[in-house]
Amino acid sequence: xxxxxxxxxxxxxxxxxxxxxxxxxxxxxxxxxxxxxxxxxxxxxxxxxxxxxxxxxxxxxxxxxxxxxxxxxxxxxxxxxxxxxxxxxxxxxxxxxxxxxxxxxxxxxxxxxxxxxxxxxxxxxxxxxxxxxxxxxxxxxxxxxxxxxxxxxxxxxxxxxxxxxxxxxxxxxxxxxxx
Numbered sequence: 001x002x003x004x005x006x007x008x009x010x011x012x013x014x015x016x017x018x019x020x021x022x023x024x025x026x027x028x029x030x031x032x033x034x035x036x037x038x039x040x041x042x043x044x045x046x047x048x049x050x051x052x053x054x055x056x057x058x059x060x061x062x063x064x065x066x067x068x069x070x071x072x073x074x075x076x077x078x079x080x081x082x083x084x085x086x087x088x089x090x091x092x093x094x095x096x097x098x099x100x101x102x103x104x105x106x107x108x109x110x111x112x113x114x115x116x117x118x119x120x121x122x123x124x125x126x127x128x129x130x131x132x133x134x135x136x137x138x139x140x141x142x143x144x145x146x147x148x149x150x151x152x153x154x155x156x157x158x159x160x161x162x163x164x165x166x167x168x169x170x171x172x173x174x175x176x177x178x179x
Contacts, residue, residue: 100145106133120155131171
């Protein structure tokens, strides 16, 4: 074996040892472990379900906030073709117009579902979090800029670009029974 190879092996070995030490120190000194679990949850905070769900486990209502007749029915069928559980479809019950692609309304039990659903709108949907909402159903309100739902490939890319996982909304803590 030549001197250059021996030197290269020594350098690689030293770098691997440094990396192992770095990882061990990081794991031992982790001060964030368990910070947003229920044990550290201040009084008045709600437990949130931040698990990423498969489409067949996500319950939604689809509402049309545009002047396009039948849009909610069409979007409902698109979501059903993607295996979502669509409970209701119709016109926006709050009679509010929606500028933009869509509005996603959800509560603490729908945090993970919201994160998946926003990818179907390429992370362009507006979020409306309601701390008092006590159901895991997410309301999908279609807005005036809506064209179509994202393809499976686009959804995967949007999930990858979406910040690494569901972010807990204010005044919520991750439910330790669901992690």
